[in-house]
Amino acid sequence: MHCHQVRKKLSSYQDGQLPPTEMKKVREHLRHCPDCAMQLQELESVWTTLGKVEQFDSAPFFWAKLSHRLNQTSEKKARRQRAGFLPRISPVPVLAMLLLTFSLLSGFYLGKTLFIYATPGAETASGKQYESLLAINSFDELTDESVADVYQSIISDDTQ
Amino acid sequence: MKLSDEQLMLQVKKGSHESFHELVERHKLAVLNMCLRFTRNKEDAEDLAQDVFLRIFQAAPRYQESALFTTYLYRVTLNVCLNHQRRKKILRFFSLNGKPGNGSEKDDRTPAYQIADSNKPDLEIEKYETQQFVQKAIDSLPENQKVAVILFRYLNLSYQEIAEILDTTVTAVESRLHRAKLNLKKKLEPLREEFHLS
Numbered sequence: 049m050h051c052h053q054v055r056k057k058l059s060s061y062q063d064g065q066l067p068p069t070e071m072k073k074v075r076e077h078l079r080h081c082p083d084c085a086m087q088l089q090e091l092e093s094v095w096t097t098l099g100k101v102e103q104f105d106s107a108p109f110f111w112a113k114l115s116h117r118l119n120q121t122s123e124k125k126a127r128r129q130r131a132g133f134l135p136r137i138s139p140v141p142v143l144a145m146l147l148l149t150f151s152l153l154s155g156f157y158l159g160k161t162l163f164i165y166a167t168p169g170a171e172t173a174s175g176k177q178y179e180s181l182l183a184i185n186s187f188d189e190l191t192d193e194s195v196a197d198v199y200q201s202i203i204s205d206d207t208q
Numbered sequence: 209m210k211l212s213d214e215q216l217m218l219q220v221k222k223g224s225h226e227s228f229h230e231l232v233e234r235h236k237l238a239v240l241n242m243c244l245r246f247t248r249n250k251e252d253a254e255d256l257a258q259d260v261f262l263r264i265f266q267a268a269p270r271y272q273e274s275a276l277f278t279t280y281l282y283r284v285t286l287n288v289c290l291n292h293q294r295r296k297k298i299l300r301f302f303s304l305n306g307k308p309g310n311g312s313e314k315d316d317r318t319p320a321y322q323i324a325d326s327n328k329p330d331l332e333i334e335k336y337e338t339q340q341f342v343q344k345a346i347d348s349l350p351e352n353q354k355v356a357v358i359l360f361r362y363l364n365l366s367y368q369e370i371a372e373i374l375d376t377t378v379t380a381v382e383s384r385l386h387r388a389k390l391n392l393k394k395k396l397e398p399l400r401e402e403f404h405l406s
Contacts, residue, residue, distance in 0.1 A: 063385065065367045090393055091393070094392045094396055097396050097399065098357070102339050104253070106237075113258060
């Protein structure tokens with residue numbers, strides 16, 4: 049075997065993954081070729097260095113923690129099954145909807161209440177006239193006064 | 209008589225917690241050490257390993273004895289670890305402090321308790337720095353090479369087993385390991401010179 053052929057197979061040779069006949073051929077070559085032997089030594093050095101990493105030698109509480117998580121998962125699953133066919137609803141969008149509905153209803157109520165107090169309604173005579181002006185019914189009999197005359201009389205009442 | 213992993217898993221499929229406990233005890237160190245290669249700290253590795261076994265347990269009703277249990281277990285472990293790594297990369301990218309970090313302040317500090325408990329603190333620091341250097345070299349590999357190295361070097365799997373886990377060919381595994389070793393040789397050269405490693 050030539051050096052360039054051996055070097056392609058050195059990694060697999062080092063890992064013991066070549067077929068037996070090829071392992072034998074590479075071994076024979078390495079006996080007589082110091083360069084290829086040096087290459088192999090360098091690869092072995094890399095592999096040895098990789099062993100110098102942190103490792104777990106034991107994990108005595110691993111099962112206890114895992115068992116706890118398994119129980120928690122089983123409980124969640126049982127709770128869901130007890131809830132039957134109810135869909136899993138996240139609380140956040142439900143709360144958001146409730147808040148929105150409450151705000152809208154409050155807005156309507158407050159708007160209506162404030163509008164009643166804001167309009168110059170029942171308290172003054174001119175208020176009553178405003179109401180009557182706004183409440184013109186097409187089926188009512190027409191008066192002799194025009195709308196402008198009524199308006200003038202309202203203004204003159206207010207300024208007095 | 210000792211049951212095989214596949215037989216135990218079939219018991220777990222029927223709901224046996226004792227069989228699952230046995231499976232966990234048999235394989236927890238392999239899974240923990242595999243996760244540690246991706247997380248660089250033991251707490252995160254333990255969380256990931258728990259996620260792996262939780263997934264295995266939850267998927268037990270659908271388990272079919274179509275492959276070795278270990279092939280299935282390591283495939284799940286790899287998926288969990290790679291997803292974790294990708295999430296961390298995204299978090300790092302959007303990190304508010306603008307500095308790339310690996311999400312854990314613990315990673316670059318020497319565990320104080322190791323130094324405090326040791327008679328030779330300098331040796332502990334040196335050992336820790338070597339570990340970190342080697343781990344960084346592994347982390348710098350392309351993902352496919354890193355995975356091949358972890359499965360072969362730390363789980364002692366054969367090329368055939370690795371090929372089954374990764375759903376690829378033996379030739380591809382061989383090629384990835386060969387390139388990984390050449391890359392690691394370059395990256396570990398400073399360490400070998402500094403500490404005169406053999």
